[in-house]
Amino acid sequence: MNTRTSVKLRHALIAPDGHVPSSFPGWENATGYVMLSPGMGACLSQILITFEKNGGFCHFDEDEHEHAIYLESGSCTIHRPNEPDVELGPTGFAFIPAETDLRITGTTETRITLFRKIFEPRHDLEFPPAVFGHASEVADEPFMGNERARLQALLPIDPRYDLAINIFTYQPGATLPFVETHIMEHGMLMLDGQGIYRLGDDYYPVEAGDAIWMAPYCPQWFAAIGDEPASYLYYKDIHRLP
Template identity: 35%
Template sequence: MSYPKDLLSSRAIVRPGKFALIPPEGLVNNVIPGFENCQVSILTSPKIGASFAHYLVTMEKGGNVAGFGEEGVESFVYCIKGDVEAGTEDEKYQLTTGGYLYCPPDKKMFLQNKGDQSTQLVLYKQKFVPLDGTKKPWTVAGNVNEMEERLYEDMHNVTILDLLPTDLAFDMNMHILTFDPPGSHPFVETHVQEHGAYLLSGEGIYNLDNEWIPVKKNDYIWFGPFVPQAVYAVGKEKLSYVYSKDCNRDVVL
C-alpha cells in the first residue's frame, strides 16, 4: 500500500438487503481465529442481509485453517488457483485449480497449504436446514476440470456445472455458469433464492435490481432474494462465475 495516486473512488455498490457488487480493489484483510498465514477478506455476511458468509482467502506457504465451521453449519471451498490439502478430521483431499470440497454440518473443514506457492480460495458457510425423513448430506469432493458441462436452458453458448448432488439431503448447491459472448440469461430472473457469485473470468453487464452494472473477473456479487437479475457477457473472453444457491426446502412461516 502507498499514498493514493488519484482521487479516491470505487466501483463498489452496496444495497443492504438487496444486492452488493464488491470489486477486489476495496477488499481489506480480516484477522480471524483459526486462520494462520492467510489473507482473508469477508465478501458478504448476515450484516448486509445475506443468510450465509463468503470469504476470499489467500493461503501463503504454510497457511493453515483449523476447523472452519460451527455446529449445524455446512461449508464449501473452491480452489481458484494453487494447491491445498482440504478435508475433515478423517478424510483428506488434494485440491488443485478447479478443485472443491463440501463438508456437511456435522464435520468441520481443515485446510493446509504445504506447497511453496500461495493458493487462492473461495470459502463459504451457511446454517444447514434439516429435512425430516431424508438422509443427511455427505462429504463431496471433485474438480471442475474433470466434469462435463451441460447446456443451460438449451442455449448453445451458455453452460452450467452442478458441483453438488441434486439430492434432497442437500439444502444448497454450488454451480459454475459460463457464457460465451454475447451469451446471456434467457430472461431476467426474480426468485426467492439468494446467490453469492465470484467471477472467475471475463466481463459482463449485470442487471441487479434493474440497474445495468459493468462487472469483470475477480468481482464478487451478492444477490438478495427476489432481486431481478440477469447478465450479458461482453468482450473476447468467456464470462464465468462460481455461485451458491439455497434449494430443496420449503418456506418456513
Template identity: 35%
Template sequence: MHSFSSFHAKSFLLLLTFLCFINIAVTEEGFCSAPSISDDTNSNNQPLYAKVTNPTLSPSHLQDLPGFTRSVYKSDHALITPESHVFSPLPDWSNTLGAYLVSPAMGSHFVMYIAKMQESSKSGLPPKHVERFAFVLQGLVTFTNASGTGQTLTVDSFAYLPPNSEHLFESDESATLVIFERRYSYLEDHIPEPIVGSTDQQALLDTPGEVFQLRKLLPTSLSYDFNIHIMDFQPGEFLNVKEVHYNQHGLLLLEGQGIYRLGDSWYPVEAGDAIWMAPFVPQWYAALGKIPTRYLLYKDVNRNPL
C-alpha cells in the first residue's frame, strides 16, 4: 500500500512539473513554439520585397547544413529556392548577373530569371520574336523606349515589351529585376503594345468563389499571349479551387509564407521562392504566418492549345 501511494505521489509531482513547463511554453513563447520563418518586422523596417533580394534559409537551424536545399525538380513542377540560385553574367547585358529559375530545359515555353544590375549596368535585347516583361524588385531602373523617352521605374513597377522592340534598362546603382521572356505567338490582326505601369495602378478584380485579391498587370485582349497576375492572401486564406489546367505558370513569392501543393507533394514556401508548374499539374496554395502573402504569377492566355 505504501509503495502504491508513493507511486501516485511521484506521478502527481511529474504531472505538476509537466504542466509548469506547458504554462511556460504557452505564456512565454506560445504553445508548440518553433523558430519563426518570417521576420515580423519585415513590413515595418525593411523595403518592399526585401526578403526576395535578401533571402534567408528556413528553418534557421539548417542555414549552415552542408548540402541542404529546399529546391525540387520534377517532370511536372519545380521549386527553386534562393540558396540554390546560380548567378553568372547575363548575355548581352553589361555589369549584370542573372540566375535562370525557369527555362525550356524543364519543359516550359518561357524563361524566368533574376537580373541583378550593378553600378553602370545596361540591359541587352531578347532574341528576335521574343517578348519581355520586367518587374522591379529592388532599386531604381531607368527605362528608355524605342522613341528615346526615358522614365524611372521603382520597386513594384513593370514594363512589357512586344517582340522586336528596341528598349533599354539602365541602373547607376544596384537594382534587381525579375524577367519573363517567351517567343510571341502571333495572331493575325492583333499587335501588342508596350506597357509601363506599377502594381498599385492596377484595379482589383472580382474573384468569384475565392477570397484572394487579384490584379492583372497586362491587358486581357487577344493581342497578349500571356499575363502577369499579382495575387494577395491574408494569413489563413487559401485557394478554393484545386486547379488542374492546360496553362503553364511561373511564380515568384514576393511576400509572406505558406504551403503550396504541386502534384502529390506539399511544399513549405516563403518570399524569394520560385515555382514552375507544367500543364495539368494539380496545384493549390494556403497562406500561413503573420504577414500577408503576395506572389507574382505568369500565365499563358488567349491562344488555342492546339
C-alpha cells in the first residue's frame, strides 16, 4: 500500500488516506482526527472535527489551552458560559482564549480544523479577547509586494495574542520568494489546489485536505502548481521571546 504521508523528526505531511478517528470524553456524536500533536514533537495540536447526521458537540475544559477554529464547511455554534452563543458559517473562524469552557455544536455537513496550544501569558499584558469572523470578509494583502501571493491575517496583530492564524493564497506558478528558516512553528491545512512543498531537504506534492507540521527552523518553501489557485490555512506562534 502507498501513501503520501511522511512523518520525520522535524516535519510531517499527513495525507487524508491515513486518517484514524478518535473519540474523547465529553464529546457526543462528534469525531476527532488528530492531525498534529505533541506526540510527534509539536507544541500544538491540530484536530479535524466532524459530526454525525443528527448533530453533536465537542467540549474543551476550562484550562491553560487556547483554541483557534476554522470552519471548512457547514455551520457550527460556539457556546461559552455567561456569553452569547456565536453562529459561524463556511470560512468562519474564532479564537477562544485560555481558561474558557468551550463547547462547539455542529451537524453532518460541519467540518472544523481546530488549533490547540498552551497559552503563554505575560505579566504586563491582558488576556487576549475572543475573536469571531469569516475569512470571506477579511481583506488580503500582497506578500512582500507579490500580487500573485496574497495573505489574509484572521487574528489581530496584537502582542496579547501569542499565535497567528493566516490564509495564504497563490496563483498558479506563484511561490514563496525564498526558503524560510525561522523560530516559528507551523501547523497547516491545505484548503484548495495543489503544489510542491519543501520541508527540510525533502519535496512533497501536496493537495487540499493535507495537514503539515513544521518544527522551528525547518527549512520550508512552497510553489503552487496546476491550473487553479492554491491556498492553505496556517498557525504560527508569535510575540514571545524564546
